[in-house]
Amino acid sequence: MEAEIIDNDLEILSPEMVRKMNAYWRAANYLSVGQIYLYDNPLLKEPLKLDHVKPLVVGHWGTTPGQNFIYVHLNRIIKKYDLDMFYISGPGHGGPAIVGNVYLEGSWSDIYPNVTQDEAGLKKLFKQFSFPGGISSHVAPTTPGSIHEGGELGYSLSHAFGAAFDNPGLIVACVVGDGEAETGPLATAWHSNKFLNPVTDGAVLPILHLNGYKISNPTILARIEHEELDQFYRGCGWTPYFVEGDDPETMHILMAEAVEKAVVEILEIQSGSSGTTGRPRWPMIILRSPKGWTGPKEVDGVPNEGTFNSHQVPILVDADHPQHVQQLENWMRSYKPEELFDENGALLAELKELAPTGDRRMGSNPHTNGGMLLHNLHMPDFRNHAVDVVVPGGIMGQDTMVLGNFIRDITKANQSEHNFRVFGPDETISNLLGAVFEVTNRQWEARQETNDQFLAPRGEVLDSMLSEHQCQGWLEGYLLTGRHGIFNSYEAFIRIVDSMFSQHAKWLKVTSELPWRRDIASLNYLLASHVWQQDHNGFTHQDPGFMDHVINKKADIVRVYLPPDANCLLSIMDHCLRSRHYVNVVVAGKHALPQWLDMQSAIIHCTEGIGIWQWASNDQDGKPDVVMACAGDTPTLELLAAVSILREHLPELKIRVVNVVDLMKLQSESEHPHGMSDLDYDSIFTKNKHIIFNFHGYPWLIHRLTYRRANRNLHVRGYKEEGTITTPFDLRVQNEIDRFNLVIDVIDRLPELGSKGAYLKQQLKDKLIEHKIYVNQHGKDMPEILNWKWIAG
Template identity: 75%
Template sequence: MKTNTLSVEQLHKMDAYWRAANYLSVGQIFLCDNPLLKRPLTITDIKKMLLGHWGTTPGQNFIYAHLNRVIKKYDLDMIYVAGPGHGGPAVVGNTYLEGTYSEVYPDISQDEAGLQKLFLQFSFPGGIPSHASPECPGSIHEGGELGYSLSHSFGAVFDNPDLIVACVVGDGEAETGPLATAWHSNKFLDAATDGAVLPILHLNGYKISNPTILARIEHEELEQLLRGYGWMPIFVEGYDPTLMHEVMATALDTAVEQIKKIQHDARALGDLTRPRWPMIVLKSPKGWTGPKVVDGLQIEGTFRAHQVPLHPHKHPEHLKLLEDWMKSYRPEELFDKQGRLKTELAELVPLGCRRMGANPHANGGILLRDLRMPDFRDYAVSVPEPGAPGIGDTHVLGPFLRDIAKLNDEQRNFRVFGPDETLSNGLEALFDVTERQWDAATLPNDECLAPSGRVMEMLSEHQCEGWLEGYLLTGRHGLFNCYEAFIHIIDSMFNQHAKWLKVTAHIPWRRKIASLNYLLASHVWRQDHNGFTHQDPGFIDHVVNKKAEVVRVYFPPDANCLLSVMDHCLRSRHYVNVVVAGKHPAPQWLSMDEAVKHCTEGIGIWQWASNDQAVSPDVVMACCGDVPTLEILAAVSIMREHLPELKIRVVNIVDLMKLQPPSEHPHGLSDMDFDELFTKDKPVIFAYHAYPWLIHRLTYRRINHNNFHVRGYKEEGTITTPFDMTVLNDLDRFHLVMDAIDRLPQTGDKGMDLKQQLKDKLIEHKQYIDKNGQDMPEIRNWRWSAGRAADNSRDMRQILTEQRVGLSSQDAK
């Protein structure tokens, strides 16, 4: 392919710049001293422990140099996403060459001393990681996030009409499920209001020790695959640098001009036809320009180039090979005597914020603006008395989110993401003001689909998570709603984002971003109709493994508490907030004023449900989660009615982290405050939403921990009734009362008699649901009543009989 994109002078300068980047990359992997090779290399110049990855690096250096040229030529607003897992030498070296690195780290100066520090710090104790880590300017995606580069890139360009993300996709990375699915993200991009992603599939042929699939299929098959995904691939293939520079320059010019035409047609001409966006396939040798043969084995162009190809400490003869390798880049032509990049090469770099390392979109907190928020109190439900019926907590939240979307429509900085579950999770009110963004074909019976919208739905939790992370990292706000059981699909993505937040919180030049907010609905206790596969609350256990400065977990017990919690989460910065809430009709416990106070404190005694005022309780009945709260209060009503001599305290927990000591979490209660709630020596019956052992883990240091008896999900489930889900896991009101009786010997024969009645009741429950396919009427229609709880004039058997007769006739009516 012969073109005239580059002049001879441009070609020579770009090749020199590429050599400079390759030189810096090799230096980072190997050297601790002698950065400009002013004297022959000695073994003392070599790091004792060599860690890093060479194989992908020269190709990424090649790409970065060429992107600099098109940024200058077309005045592009562009950031760089390094998808291959360990391209750290490339992104660090290039941000150093462009000057950004020295601006954020002045001690890594643009001279020989700075070069020595740059080399020494790489993959070295007390230094920086070997991938595109948060410490590297320009990065929004790091090595541990293999497979998410394309998702992050699309999230970055949603509502960023002028931004282009150059996303380098490694051919090993391309084999991951998230990346393979992410190619479909082009069906969700609005050319009129969003930016563009330019994928660059980097085919260098190998992973750690295996060939890659896409590099081993025929050219025609690969092209058909990418075209089938909806892309227009431009191929750049070869080995000779002179030819490759020219072909790459022409390919990038073609791609940029195609992007500009697509956007012009959409924005100026109103052409809403789904475009075929350009992408580039760069096929180059793995470890390009590195050692050809070492110890009789081919290195360049094989899997052996993946990591560190030379080991001078183990093999002294490698020292000369390393010196020859580094000198092949002719550093004396690239750097002046002081170690600065020569002026004629530095002129290739874009200016100011056009440098990819200095682009503010890669440090999203700089661009972050507060959400315009309505007053959540305006969406309150009326709770004339505790236990008032409710329509479902997330259905109350929906109008609040709807109005947030409406208020921020002009700013275009808020979106709701979810895997086709926004309606199912009770957030239907959003569709009063927005649509699902969708750029594929539509049919007459479709609903709520449009090229532009505030709701993003694709039946891939990976894509929703990756899109949202990219959206947040570039300075916007969002919410991910998902079925509780299937949020596990993105466990590793959450891991990496939490690590990113933890690290960046301690990097002075990084600005805080909006929190990653999860709303987990359709939860374990209301998945009775879908069965065991849909019943898993274990994401919470996974979340609390992360640093306390990053994670927050909330269990609002009713709609007003959910509104208060969500308002707080959407206003917060630099956290991962997990909110678990129900969508089915459920009792409402607190007025809005009470809810705000309770959520602000995060934990508290519900005096209206307790009868231990001014005395020490005999038992503490604690609850965390909407269904556990219901069952605890139902248990308390039985106990207060039939064991009225007991003094009972009800404690509700909204903020799970309150259970930890303050030394472990900033929200934690002091031992004094904890003991005031849970006592130092009284039994605590604790009904918890998820796996019970987490509560023991959070409270094991407390004085009264040995008296904690926790009921929660214990991996028992099937297709059954809602109440039977609690029975299967011993979380139901009857088991909770029996647990209390077992720990309260003072209840004597009266307690034993009540316990037997409750055992009988559980048998009756099983017989009833097997026959009728639904819970007993007294369960379905139960209501809290303080008056009834205080009435102890009748025998339990008589009460249950009357309830069955009365409610059965009501059902028939």
Template identity: 70%
Template sequence: MNETLETESDAGEVSGEMLAKIDAYWRAANYLSVGQMYLCDNPLLRRPLQLSDVKPMLLGHWGTTPGQNFIYAHLNRLIKQNDLDMIYVSGPGHGGPALVANTYLEGTYSEVYPDISPDEAGLRRLFTQFSFPGGIPSHASPECPGSIHEGGELGYSLSHSFGAVFDNPDLIVACVIGDGEAETGPLATAWHSNKFLNPATDGAVLPILHLNGYKIANPTLLARIEHEELDQLMRGYGWTPIFVEGDDPAKMHVAMAAALDEAYIQIKGIQDNARINDDVTRPRWPMIVLRSPKGWTGPKFVDGVPIEGTFHSHQVPLSDPAAHPEHLQQLEQWMRNYRPEELFDETGRLLPGIADLAPVGKRRMGANPHANGGLLMRDLVMPDFRDYGIEVSERGVKGVGDTHVMGKFVRDVVRLNEEQKNFRIFGPDETISNGLEAVLEVTQRQWNARTVETDELLAPEGRVLEMLSEHQCQGWLEGYLLTGRHGLFNCYEAFIHIIDSMFNQHAKWLKVTSELPWRHPIASLNYLLASHVWRQDHNGFTHQDPGFIDVVVNKKAEIVRVYLPPDANCLISVMDHCLRSRHYVNVVVAGKHPAPQWLPMDEAIEHCKKGIGVWDWAGTEDSGDPDVVMACCGDVPTLETLAAVSIMREHLPELNIRVVNVVDLMRLQPKSEHPHGLTDADFDELFTKDKQVIFAFHAYPWLIHRLTYRRTNHGNIHVRGYKEEGTITTPFDMTVLNDLDRFHLVIDTIDRLPPTGDKGVVLKKQLQEKLIEHRRYINQNGQDMPEIRNWKWPSGCRS
């Protein structure tokens, strides 16, 4: 075979020799894919297949695999011919055999895993490890080089692909979208990503919609609508579809080669027009619709049941050779149909004339550094966060809103990294709403759709990406991080739940890649959750849910971090840490409404470093153990706790009160469970071994119990938090409805401390009357009582 890649220049068609090479490469990948699913020995069929050569448990997914092998082989030709910088995103579920086979054929897999060598012994190990205890999963998992998208949970491939090409002008992502995946809401939304792509400064995504007709057991919608309707749908999304349809390999090779050439010509034309002619008018980017049989080239019938082209090919077509000897014969025939003797030499190495199809070095899709983003990551240029702190002349001075203060810090992170273009802010139309409006002083929101005169702050290029889809924002950010950049996702606290499962997948990805020495750490996924549960004055009950942190805490301790800073200076200190960190998921919950400020910057820095601490200035303990520990975590719980303490200091001065504030939620866990956890001795020193602890918490109370159930004093920890009570009401009434307010906190303390005596009884009655007065007042006036609105930390208290 010809050692070089050529096309016939007069006709623009790929030569017959090249098509034969592509076909051989495709057959090799199919052979390796079937081998992974079935064999543990005899990898090259040097002898007749025996039952002992077959794995005892047959796992894997064949249906999508041959189509993906077909695409990968053709992309190799396109990359090498045009010297392209390209990665492959496998959207269909369980496409692992294809990605593993192709990265093995191109040599990347053996470089990463030397024991999976390019010979017969390596093939045996390659086959045995697949879907096998101690081996690799059936997805395009983190263990597979070249993968940035696992594909087990469907719907995110296209968002990930666009995230990867933002600020990567030379990168093309070939995104293979399964037709089952195309039925998901996130994928349907992701087609609109083309309205945000800047052809001058960003790369390109080439979607390849793989229509093989079926999901696990049902037909797929896009495979069953008429050709004209599908064409109109894609054009309606703003794409230019190129169709490749059929089941004859010879004809399909010709059509696919032509389609890829045409798509690349269109991509290059769009980018040249934008970069040379300065024309960034939204183009109609190309995409390919590949219609091929599910389980293509596999068994056509098994036990009289049609397999190829049906949902029966989805997983393992020949499922039980031990019980059905004819299945063993059929498996051998299936594999021999790929003619392995024409593909591999005597040692088991792919023949050079076929191997030559693959690109070399970093141009191989499995070796492209964009698919191992830590290799490319550069540190952010960071301003000194201390310069953005606010003066706290006295405890409890009113601030403008914590996120508004932090916005100026993030603004300058954007500004300082403008040149290297490796930091973006993502959010569902909430950047201004969440208090980050200062960012828009130095950048605009990237937007490449039509604009009108009344639009504001929209431009083809910007550091802020907003679309009213949490799925889309999360997917973009993940793709951006996985290819070596940094970012921040700001969102309303209640609606970050929409991406619970996406967070799960990313956290699992981080966990697995942290154990792979060849995978380099990436920037942390940073969430800023504002518009939180305690301040939804005009939105009401639907906007009140602080449970995302419960989901986060489920993940591995070495991956997740949760911060609830009590004021603006603590928030800035925490965010500086998060933006500098690597390979974590950081969740920061903060308020945007005017709120008291407690700590000067130097104290805030020290407090955040510790993550938890006693606020001596707020308590009354001078020596010995306290009578009660008033603990708080979150900005509103901190306010209500300090207001409660001020009441007790005035009316129950004999009480010895300790105030503990928690910034880093994971400090509550035992040291054995989380790297940030306190030792039992340190926990006991803060919370005592036997005193009552009244804990005001931002979220659901049981999370604190879950984190502290092993502690000595857990039986005396009484948590007040959100308990699904809320409506459109005043800020203080939200705390009253959930028993988190200052009056309930004091009453709870009195009930648990009999030594308060008559003074306690009198005070409790007064506070119960206050609660009645509060209800009457807000119902009549529509706002909180003046003593609540105008409350200040008493000037007579020590500071």
């Protein structure tokens, strides 16, 4: 590579290299404009006509030329230092830039060989963009080299750090849009540098792209003074290098110097030769360039380049604006395509050589197709942690505490592989997974003090940042680059990442349809401190609605599990951590509750996902009078307590008890891969008997999952947005999932129970009043509630 070396050992590009890099940038800009506008005539070998323009022009230009500029400079530094680097495009709509660049480097044609490196290939490249049957206008799963969807505004830097953890030698170049930088997840993500270990992790090189505008408003960071911006990022622990201007030749030289400085600093930090002690200050680049750089200066007398008017399509070209065809042609010809492509439409060889080759191309970096690097976890036998259940309900246990021992063993078994981590927003110990700290620590690079707990520069737990956004983004980046993990959170607070989950689920859906994309490890949520355990946190901590949100996504992707006890939780989590390309949501409690199934029974029950608990039922000799169903640990407890009351006071009543672990079993087999056939559903729930269903979440979710079933006698009890600071049982009473209300519901549905039912109903109404008086007086539940145990009939 042609270059001059100056005294400070930083490379200054020779005039010839500036010429070549500027030409490459022009080629990328030309391809970007062509993708937005052109249907035909890709090399402008004839005068542009309206027929050559797409009938519907859709796309975003404003961020594109800046990202093209960044890409060519990253190519240069990759070649010089033989870097293992890939590119994350954070701005919402950088599609034309990244697609154009991976085409120029050859990665696109490797994946899509029908899009050839010639005029015919250019025509296909242009036509497919924002066109029916083609590709989207932003960076998407279809884009080689991408692990970040353009619609995921705000998560780019989190994904970058997740990719860098446990990836020494990898540099993730993360371009952050200045509009994106205003989002909560991104603003918080700047502090991820307090968790990056320079020896065992890779590096993240943030490039903040200040082009001044969002859709129609200025951006905050572009409108504060240079000194304030510099102070802000230094205050966040970064060393910012500024590249500012609009003259291409000057900007190439400034950008080359900044990238050189940043990469040299990263390599020195990683090698230990930087001379610094303590937490390093990682470099970042702040690129200030005009929005819509090199685009039309004005359109119809209205300023365009450098304004928000260049955000989307700068020039409207259609049948109503035929006069704009010539302006579009002038714009495209300003890039001088005849100097960039040969007669056949291939990029000139002297420009082609500026790009890296093979896996060093950012569009072909193996980390961006993480399933290629994925190895199975070493999974210890979860049976080693089984709770010894001799009789159902005969022993108490804390489900997530039992699971914590299993997670500890998984962590230890995979430490040499560096491919498993536990993520969570300061809740690992609160959710009773603290056993993991017997074998690892929390990773932490900031200052430590005497009374800190489990903090170390290296650890498999990332839970020291109180941000669900960061934990989700880190885990996604970790999974997308070929590793495994689990996210533990309070059930109510997982709602903070609703949109992040949605985008990841969409990514999984689309990539599952791309044969060149390899499956990645599943995204596993463990939701504890759930809605029924908030006797001290209260109303704000009660929200089981994440399940409702998850179930909206494609059935091929989502799974929801509600294990009723610790042995079931162990079996389910073993399954989830072995799975691929799903989102698994597991809801489990941490407070002491009765344990129902021995390990062998739990494995069978969880494998089936749903089943009749014969030991709790008494309808074996005939048809049931009522079906009592439950899903979730607390609803299971209350339902079994209700069954015990019914069996004691109404022994002639035939009751079938059904427990649901895999919530998707309730759907039809035509709606979900785990769904049951109508025949199997009816054999469990009957075609016409009343079903009293005690559910962990909002009742309407069960109705929604079963709406196609023949039996319409379904009565669901669940969370009804009632209750604040109170006792555990009183919370159940207020939402009417308690044993007394369940029994009353059965009596109301079965008038044939007659006087015996009426008298029992009165007793239970009296009991509810007694309960209320007792808790208000004593501040705890009645002894008969606290000491209740299942006794087999």
